[in-house]
Amino acid sequence: MPATLRDVARLAGVSPSTVSRALSLPDMVGETTRARVKIAVEQLHYQPNRAARGLITGRTGNVGLVIPDLANPFFASVAKGVQARARRDDVAVFVADTDEEPAVEAGLFRALAKQVDGLILCSPRSSAEELAAIAEDTNVVLINRGVPGLTGVIFDDEDAMRQAMAHLAALGHRRVAWVGGPEASWSSQHREAGLRVAAESRGVELVTVGSFAPTYEGGVAAADQAVATEATAVVAYNDLVAIGLLTRLHARGISVPDDLSVIGVDDIEMSRMAIPSLSTIRMPKQRSGQIAVEILLDLIAMPEMLPPIGRQSVLAGELIVRNSTGPAPSTRA
Amino acid sequence: MPATLRDVARLAGVSPSTVSRALSLPDMVGETTRARVKIAVEQLHYQPNRAARGLITGRTGNVGLVIPDLANPFFASVAKGVQARARRDDVAVFVADTDEEPAVEAGLFRALAKQVDGLILCSPRSSAEELAAIAEDTNVVLINRGVPGLTGVIFDDEDAMRQAMAHLAALGHRRVAWVGGPEASWSSQHREAGLRVAAESRGVELVTVGSFAPTYEGGVAAADQAVATEATAVVAYNDLVAIGLLTRLHARGISVPDDLSVIGVDDIEMSRMAIPSLSTIRMPKQRSGQIAVEILLDLIAMPEMLPPIGRQSVLAGELIVRNSTGPAPSTRA
DNA sequence: TCAAGGACTGCAATCGTTTGTAGCAGCCGT
DNA sequence: ACGGCTGCTACAAACGATTGCAGTCCTTGA
Numbered sequence: 001m002p003a004t005l006r007d008v009a010r011l012a013g014v015s016p017s018t019v020s021r022a023l024s025l026p027d028m029v030g031e032t033t034r035a036r037v038k039i040a041v042e043q044l045h046y047q048p049n050r051a052a053r054g055l056i057t058g059r060t061g062n063v064g065l066v067i068p069d070l071a072n073p074f075f076a077s078v079a080k081g082v083q084a085r086a087r088r089d090d091v092a093v094f095v096a097d098t099d100e101e102p103a104v105e106a107g108l109f110r111a112l113a114k115q116v117d118g119l120i121l122c123s124p125r126s127s128a129e130e131l132a133a134i135a136e137d138t139n140v141v142l143i144n145r146g147v148p149g150l151t152g153v154i155f156d157d158e159d160a161m162r163q164a165m166a167h168l169a170a171l172g173h174r175r176v177a178w179v180g181g182p183e184a185s186w187s188s189q190h191r192e193a194g195l196r197v198a199a200e201s202r203g204v205e206l207v208t209v210g211s212f213a214p215t216y217e218g219g220v221a222a223a224d225q226a227v228a229t230e231a232t233a234v235v236a237y238n239d240l241v242a243i244g245l246l247t248r249l250h251a252r253g254i255s256v257p258d259d260l261s262v263i264g265v266d267d268i269e270m271s272r273m274a275i276p277s278l279s280t281i282r283m284p285k286q287r288s289g290q291i292a293v294e295i296l297l298d299l300i301a302m303p304e305m306l307p308p309i310g311r312q313s314v315l316a317g318e319l320i321v322r323n324s325t326g327p328a329p330s331t332r333a
Numbered sequence: 334m335p336a337t338l339r340d341v342a343r344l345a346g347v348s349p350s351t352v353s354r355a356l357s358l359p360d361m362v363g364e365t366t367r368a369r370v371k372i373a374v375e376q377l378h379y380q381p382n383r384a385a386r387g388l389i390t391g392r393t394g395n396v397g398l399v400i401p402d403l404a405n406p407f408f409a410s411v412a413k414g415v416q417a418r419a420r421r422d423d424v425a426v427f428v429a430d431t432d433e434e435p436a437v438e439a440g441l442f443r444a445l446a447k448q449v450d451g452l453i454l455c456s457p458r459s460s461a462e463e464l465a466a467i468a469e470d471t472n473v474v475l476i477n478r479g480v481p482g483l484t485g486v487i488f489d490d491e492d493a494m495r496q497a498m499a500h501l502a503a504l505g506h507r508r509v510a511w512v513g514g515p516e517a518s519w520s521s522q523h524r525e526a527g528l529r530v531a532a533e534s535r536g537v538e539l540v541t542v543g544s545f546a547p548t549y550e551g552g553v554a555a556a557d558q559a560v561a562t563e564a565t566a567v568v569a570y571n572d573l574v575a576i577g578l579l580t581r582l583h584a585r586g587i588s589v590p591d592d593l594s595v596i597g598v599d600d601i602e603m604s605r606m607a608i609p610s611l612s613t614i615r616m617p618k619q620r621s622g623q624i625a626v627e628i629l630l631d632l633i634a635m636p637e638m639l640p641p642i643g644r645q646s647v648l649a650g651e652l653i654v655r656n657s658t659g660p661a662p663s664t665r666a
Numbered sequence: 667t668c669a670a671g672g673a674c675t676g677c678a679a680t681c682g683t684t685t686g687t688a689g690c691a692g693c694c695g696t
Numbered sequence: 697a698c699g700g701c702t703g704c705t706a707c708a709a710a711c712g713a714t715t716g717c718a719g720t721c722c723t724t725g726a
Contacts, residue, residue: 002447004712015676020714030674047447051387052712055681060384062427070413071602073406080403083430087441092448094395095428097416108420114335114380115425216606243606250608269404273549273576275583275608337682348706353684363704385682388711668726676719681712689706696698 003044012040023048063296064094064112066105067122073268074238074285078122078143081289089297091117098124106130113138118296120289121145123186139299141292145186146312151299153291153313157187158194160281160317164235164263165198167279167319172328173233173261175205179222179245181214181237188214188237191265195235207231212241219244227252232260232328239264239271239280246274246324257326267320276323283317291315336377345373356381396629397427397445398622399438400455406601407571407618411455411476414622422630424450431457439463446471451629453622454478456519472632474625478519479645484632486624486646490520491527493614493650497568497596498531500612500652505661506566506594508538512555512578514547514570521547521570524598528568540564545574552577560585565593565661572597572604572613579607579657590659600653609656616650624648 009016014033022029022037029037040046054060065082067075079095086093094112098104102125109126112119118139124131128147134140135150142152168176178195181188192208199206209225212218219241226234226245236242242264249256256262256276264271267282291313342349347366355362355370362370373379387393398415400408412428419426427445431437435458442459445452451472457464461480467473468483475485501509511528514521525541532539542558545551552574559567559578569575575597582589589595589609597604600615624646 005714006712016713017677017715018675021675024714028674033674049388049712050448051384051393052681053714054384055382055388055683055712056714058681070403070416071406071409073404073409073602076404076406076409079428080430083403083428084432087429090444092427092429092445094425095412095416096420096425097413099417111423112425115383216602247606247608269406269549270603270606273580273603274606275580338684339682349683350685350707351705354705357684361704366705382682385711386684388682388713389684391711670724670726672721672723674720674722677717679716680714684710686709687707689704691704692702694699694701 002049003046005046005048007044008037008040008046011044012036059117059300060115061090062092062094062116063293064096064116064119065122066096066098066108066112066119066124068098068100068125070095070097072240073270074266075122077268077285078289081286082120082293083289084286085290085293089293091293091297100125102126109134117300120292120296125184139296141296141299143288143292151295151311153288153295153315155187155283155288156314156316157190158197160265160283161191161194161235162198163317163319164265164281165195165202165204167321167325168233168235168261168263169202169204171233171261171325172330173204173231174328175207175229175231175233177226177229177231177234178206178208179219179226179234179236179241180208180211181218181241183211185214185237191237212237214238214241216240216244216247219246220248223248223252227254227260232330233325234260234262236262236264239266239268239278242278242280242324243270243274246276246278250275256324259329261325261328263325265317271320272322274324279322279325280320281317282320284315288315335382336379338379338381341370341373341377341379344377345369392450392633393448394423395425395427395449396626397429397449397452398455399429399431399441399445399452399457401431401433401458403428403430405573406603407573407599408455410601410618411622414619415453415626416622417619418623418626422626424626424630435459442467450633453625453629458517472629474629474632476621476625484628484644486621486628486648488520488616488621489647489649490523491530493598493616494524494527494568495531496650496652497598497614498528498535498537500654500658501566501568501594501596502535502537504566504594504658505663506537506564507661508540508562508564508566510559510562510564510567511539511541512552512559512567512569512574513541513544514551514574516544518547518570524570545570547571547574549573549577549580552579553581556581556585560587560593565663566658567593567595569595569597572599572601572611575611575613575657576603576607579609579611583608589657592662594658594661596658598650604653605655607657612655612658613653614650615653617648621648 005016009019022034105126120141123144146154207229212222223245264280267280271278338349342352352370355367438459453474456477479487540562545555556578597613600613604611604613
């Protein structure tokens with residue numbers, strides 16, 4: 001039913017190959033021919049069959065995006081960025097959600113790899129070796145995960161923590177608590193480390209409380225321990241955790257920010273809707289997706305010519321001051 | 334580099350066609366042959382080339398999902414459901430986000446239609462005519478949008494409002510306000526209508542306040558007007574709006590639910606994290622995506638045999654009582 | 667005027683599958 | 697012993713595009 005290259009060729013009175021060239025290498029065909037082809041194409045609403053093209057070129061024109069959880073606003077934003085940037089270049093995006101199950105990751109990668117020109121992997125749980133193996137077979141760009149030798153875009157966790165600490169220190173806090181994410185989490189480690197050096201450089205005392213799930217529930221679970229540290233401010237692994245803290249603190253009648261300041265990381269939508277609205281370090285989530293696509297497209301375009309492999313783009317965050325942080329209690333008086 | 338059907342055939346000592354049949358129509362080939370093929374396939378890690386297959390079968394094995402905004406938790410959940418169900422049948426999902434711009438929808442539909450066996454359209458802004466036109470070209474399943482003659486899955490808005498009203502009436506509320514979504518919104522109209530009949534049947538007075546954006550900002554904008562109605566409870570178009578209301582009410586010192594009850598619709602993640610946690614009608618979002626895929630796969634499977642076209646699945650919501658609804662103020666004393 | 671060269675265009679092979687049709691056994695019944 | 701059947705398997709033609717190569721025609725310089 002849909003028009004084929006031959007139909008166009010027939011209507012334009014030229015050969016299929018000419019039509020093909022008229023479309024992909026316009027200056028290889030004569031001007032009048034090109035015009036005739038153009039008319040025929042429009043008249044027939046011709047659109048090339050991607051499968052056929054892919055068969056011969058070996059390119060699909062698609063990329064795959066793998067993320068742990070679509071319903072997590074952080075990943076949703078990344079996906080949105082990927083999606084938007086990809087469309088500008090007419091490449092379609094397969095989205096796959098691993099449901100936070102590392103076990104399905106590997107299989108998913110393989111299955112997808114066949115159908116795409118490249119993969120964007122968003123903070124996968126898979127080991128560095130597994131990732132490297134995938135990268136052998138296909139072009140891969142990592143987001144939010146640094147693996148030596150692989151290219152990716154990551155957030156500047158150390159700097160983010162520096163900003164958070166600067167903000168808190170300026171408010172007079174001298175003892176702050178860190179509520180960590182999962183032990184295995186790459187970014188939790190980096191954030192804690194960054195926070196530690198920032199604290200030391202400012203002479204602030206840093207206490208850390210356990211590791212918690214990077215979720216709202218993790219936050220409510222962490223709250224009592226955080227309070228017990230007698231810190232005047234707490235830095236949460238991410239906004240979800242911070243919001244969980246807020247809930248539990250509210251329930252206990254602890255006022256934020258009057259009694260305790262809370263700051264998160266990420267700046268998900270929800271953060272500005274919290275009560276009190278959450279101070280946080282905004283990470284450029286959509287932008288990370290956008291950049292990942294750009295890198296991936298470059299990788300795809302240049303066959304093997306000494307690819308800038310192993311390069312990592314690092315994206316800086318931005319301090320967003322809202323109402324969950326305030327002067328340290330002791331200094332208020 | 335990757336193994337082809339011919340490679341497998343050579344290794345197994347049979348012809349390519351036999352390999353093909355051994356894989357897709359196993360009982361058309363002899364048992365011993367089938368075993369030999371199986372071994373060769375595994376040895377070579379053979380995976381059929383989807384493009385080549387698609388070229389001849391006309392099927393891609395892919396479906397497309399179009400949603401207005403990936404970062405909106407409601408749509409993200411739907412996408413998650415679609416995605417999960419599709420993977421079970423080994424079909425990949427293209428996700429496209431229109432960024433809430435109706436203008437891009439049509440073009441996006443066309444572009445995607447070529448690359449997929451069917452489309453799932455989630456509450457598009459496009460007109461019924463446009464949608465019908467797309468449905469001429471390809472299989473389409475609508476989510477959250479009823480169009481006569483097209484198949485889709487929708488939420489039972491009337492029933493949801495009935496539940497909400499029953500809940501509020503039972504708490505003694507005699508005057509409730511409706512904060513509507515966009516005028517053009519299909520579900521806003523249905524919800525308002527449903528709420529109206531439910532109110533009448535219970536002798537509750539219903540006042541409606543303007544139409545607002547279906548967002549957090551819409552909710553904060555609506556709050557003052559809602560308060561001005563002197564209703565003791567307000568039903569919001571959706572949870573995002575309800576959460577906006579909560580924020581503004583908090584800022585004005587109006588206590589929820591002591592002074593005013595608030596109830597939303599959808600039950601997005603955020604709702605249980607709000608302070609106070611939000612009572613709402615939970616809509617089976619993931620399930621809607623899942624069902625849409627099942628319908629779509631059926632549609633694809635049966636060529637033209639009197640398809641169950643025009644059928645709509647309707648999914649019922651479930652009242653979730655949290656802390657934003659309570660007894661009407663007058664009855665408390 | 668003729669040969670050489672350039673600018674276009676057409677031919678045909680090819681990508682990796684699927685699938686209609688034909689061929690080749692072996693087996694049965696008569 | 698032979699025709700016909702059944703059960704497999706191989707051949708070859710597609711599907712719709714891209715692309716190296718060869719051919720045509722026109723221009724140009726001597």
